[in-house]
Amino acid sequence: MENDSTAASHRNLNKFTDFSLNDLVHDSAVAIYACDIKGVLTFYNEAAVSLWGRTPDLQKDRWSGAYKMYDLKGMQLIPKEYPTAQVINVPNASNRSEVIIEHPNGTLRNLLVFPKALYNPNGEIIGAHATLVDISNQATLEEPRAFLASIIESSDDAIISKNLQGIITSWNIGAEQLFGYTAEEVIGKSITILIPESRLSEEEYILEQIQQGETVDHFQTIRLSKYGKEVLISLTVAPIKNKWGKIIGASKIAKDISEEIKVQNAIYQYTRDLETLNSISRAISSKLDVQSTLQQVTDASKEVTGAAFGAFFYHLIDENGAIKTRFTVSGYPAEALQHLDMPRDTALLHPTFHGNDIVRSDDIRTDPRYGQNHPHYGIPNGHLPIVSYLAAPVTSAKGIVMGGLFLGHPDVGKFNVHHENLISNITAQAAIALDNSRLFEEVKALSAKKDEFIALASHELKTPLTSVYGYLQLLEKKPNNEMAALFVNKSVKQLDKLNKLVSELLDISKIEAGRLQFNAELFDLGELIQETVESFRFSINSHEILLSRPNYPITVRADKQRIEQVIINLLSNAVKYSPNTDRVFIDCEKKKTITTISIRDEGMGLTPDQQTQIFTRFYRADNTSGISGLGIGLYLSREIIERHDGRIDVVSEHGKGSEFVITLPLPKAF
Numbered sequence: 001m002e003n004d005s006t007a008a009s010h011r012n013l014n015k016f017t018d019f020s021l022n023d024l025v026h027d028s029a030v031a032i033y034a035c036d037i038k039g040v041l042t043f044y045n046e047a048a049v050s051l052w053g054r055t056p057d058l059q060k061d062r063w064s065g066a067y068k069m070y071d072l073k074g075m076q077l078i079p080k081e082y083p084t085a086q087v088i089n090v091p092n093a094s095n096r097s098e099v100i101i102e103h104p105n106g107t108l109r110n111l112l113v114f115p116k117a118l119y120n121p122n123g124e125i126i127g128a129h130a131t132l133v134d135i136s137n138q139a140t141l142e143e144p145r146a147f148l149a150s151i152i153e154s155s156d157d158a159i160i161s162k163n164l165q166g167i168i169t170s171w172n173i174g175a176e177q178l179f180g181y182t183a184e185e186v187i188g189k190s191i192t193i194l195i196p197e198s199r200l201s202e203e204e205y206i207l208e209q210i211q212q213g214e215t216v217d218h219f220q221t222i223r224l225s226k227y228g229k230e231v232l233i234s235l236t237v238a239p240i241k242n243k244w245g246k247i248i249g250a251s252k253i254a255k256d257i258s259e260e261i262k263v264q265n266a267i268y269q270y271t272r273d274l275e276t277l278n279s280i281s282r283a284i285s286s287k288l289d290v291q292s293t294l295q296q297v298t299d300a301s302k303e304v305t306g307a308a309f310g311a312f313f314y315h316l317i318d319e320n321g322a323i324k325t326r327f328t329v330s331g332y333p334a335e336a337l338q339h340l341d342m343p344r345d346t347a348l349l350h351p352t353f354h355g356n357d358i359v360r361s362d363d364i365r366t367d368p369r370y371g372q373n374h375p376h377y378g379i380p381n382g383h384l385p386i387v388s389y390l391a392a393p394v395t396s397a398k399g400i401v402m403g404g405l406f407l408g409h410p411d412v413g414k415f416n417v418h419h420e421n422l423i424s425n426i427t428a429q430a431a432i433a434l435d436n437s438r439l440f441e442e443v444k445a446l447s448a449k450k451d452e453f454i455a456l457a458s459h460e461l462k463t464p465l466t467s468v469y470g471y472l473q474l475l476e477k478k479p480n481n482e483m484a485a486l487f488v489n490k491s492v493k494q495l496d497k498l499n500k501l502v503s504e505l506l507d508i509s510k511i512e513a514g515r516l517q518f519n520a521e522l523f524d525l526g527e528l529i530q531e532t533v534e535s536f537r538f539s540i541n542s543h544e545i546l547l548s549r550p551n552y553p554i555t556v557r558a559d560k561q562r563i564e565q566v567i568i569n570l571l572s573n574a575v576k577y578s579p580n581t582d583r584v585f586i587d588c589e590k591k592k593t594i595t596t597i598s599i600r601d602e603g604m605g606l607t608p609d610q611q612t613q614i615f616t617r618f619y620r621a622d623n624t625s626g627i628s629g630l631g632i633g634l635y636l637s638r639e640i641i642e643r644h645d646g647r648i649d650v651v652s653e654h655g656k657g658s659e660f661v662i663t664l665p666l667p668k669a670f
C-alpha cells in the first residue's frame, strides 16, 4: 500500500524525469545515479564516479557503479542485493542503507545509500535512483587518523606505503631525510627508484612475501638516495590490509643503520684485536723460541694496525752471555734489510731505543727529527717508503730496554690512538717473551757450565782414583797379613763402586755435550750375557741369577762394553731393589728382526707414576732410602739402548717386582 506522500513523490518524479536530469544534477556535489528496472545504469554524475573510484562499465555493471560492495559485516553483496535492486524487488525495502564499497585499487569507503523506485505515469516501476553519501571521513574517524598521521609524519624513520604494484602512495619526512626525495617527487612513482639495479630481485621477493600476508622483518639492505648515494638500511615491510584483511599494499619502515654498522664493525674490530692479543700471549707463554715468537708478534702488529711494514729489533743474550741485536720483519723480505745497517741511535729512533715513549706520526717526513743523519738523510735507499710511522719501545719488567717495534705505511695518516694502545699492549707482551727467553738463556748457560764442571770434576777424580786402584791391586796380590788382605779387598770393592759412579757421571756429561762415543762391532749377545752374568755372580751372594738363553748365537752389531754396562746396571738394580727375595731372572730371546733381554726381580716394584719417571736423570723413587744410588743408571741405560736404535721398557707391580725389557734390532744379514 502506498501512502499519499509516496504518491506525491511519484508525481514529482514523473515531472522531474521530464527535465534533462543530466543538466540538473551533473555538477551536483551529491552523488546521484539511476538505473532501469533491469539494473542497467541510465544515469550517474561526476560525484558518483569519484565516490565509486571508477567510471561504471555500462555493459556489465548492474544496480551500481561500485567495483565491489559489502555489508557492514564484510560480506560481499551480489548486485541483486544492492539497495537499488532491493527497493525495486523487495516490498518494504529500506530507503536508507549503509554499505561499504571497494575501489579497484582496494580503497574502501563507507556509504549511505538512499535508493528510491522510479515510476511511470501509470504508477508502474520503471527503475530506481539513488543518492550516495560518503561517510568514511566522519569526524569520529578523523581524530585517530590525524593522530596516527602525525606520528608517521614526525617519525625519524622513513615510513613509506606502496600498493601491490609497487607504486609509492605515501612518503613521510623521515623518508625525505633518508632518501632526499620530497613526497611530491616520489608519490605515484615506482618504489624501484630507490633500489640499486643489482638488488631489484629483492623487491620481487618482498612483494611475494607481502602478497602472502607475510612481514619482512629487519631486512638489511642497501638503497639509493636521490643523489645516488648508497644508504645502508634495515627494512621492515608489512602488508596493508583493508577492513576485512584483504592485502592492498605494503608499508615500509626503513631505518638508517650506517651508524649501527659502524659500531658493529668497531666491536668486531675490537674482538679481533683482543683475539690477536690473546694469541700473542698464548704464543709467548707456550714457546721459548724467541725468534719465532717475535716473528708472530711482528706479523700480528702489522695485521692489527693495517701497517704495510713491521720490524722488531731486539737484543738477545747468546749462550756466551753476549748481547746480540736481531730483528724480525713482516710485509717485507728480511733479505732486503740484510745489507742495511742496524738502526742507529738517531734523534728519531732515540725515544724508542731508550724506552722513552711511543712515537706516532701521520707523515714522518715532516718530523723535525727526520732526515738529519749521514749517510741516508732519511729512509735509506732500497728501504720500503715509510710515511705513516709508529714505533714503540720494548722494556723489561726491570726497566731495561730490550728492543723496539716499528710499523710503517707508505700513505699519510694510517695510524691512530687506537693503534697506539694496541701496540703498547703488544710490546708489553713482547717484553715478557724477551724476559722469558733471557731467563731461559741464562738457565741454559748455567746448565752448560754445570755440565762442564761435572765433566771436569769427574775427569779430575778419575786420575787419582786410577792410581789408588792400581796400588791397591798390587797390595792385594802381595798381602802382608790376613787383616790387611781383607781391608785391601774391601777397599778395592768400594773403589769399584766409586769408579763406576765417576764413570757414569762422566758419561752423563758426555751425553749432554753430545760426545758419548760408541764403537759398534758384531758379537754374540747370548755369549756376552752369559759372561756378564757369570762375573756378576762373583760380586753378589745374596741372590741367585737364573739365566735362560737359546743355544744358538744371537749376533748383534753394538758397542759390547756399553751393552754390558746396561746389563750390569739392570742386574744390580734387580738385586738392590729386591732386598727380601733371593732370585733374579735374566732371559734372552731372538725374534724375527729383534732380540730381547729381560731382567726380572721379585722385589719392591714400582708404582705406575714411578714407572714414568725412573728413566729421568737423577730420579730416585721415594722408598729407596738406605739403598745407595744417584739415579743415573737407568737414564744412561736408556740413552745407550736408544743410541742402538733399541728401546728399554719397564713392567712392574708395586710390591711384587719389576721386569726391564731391552729390545735391540738385529742386523739385516743375521
Ligand code: ADP
Pocket (backbone or CB within 6 Å): 573, 574, 577, 578, 601, 603, 604, 605, 606, 614, 619, 620, 621, 622, 624, 628, 629, 630, 631, 632, 633, 634, 635, 657, 658
Ligand atoms: P739408582 O739405582 O742409582 O737410584 P737408577 O737410574 O738405576 O738409579 O734407577 C732409578 C730409580 O729407579 C731407582 O732409584 C729406583 O727407585 C728405581 N728402580 C730401578 N730399578 C728398579 C727395580 N728393579 N725395582 C724397583 N725400583 C727400581
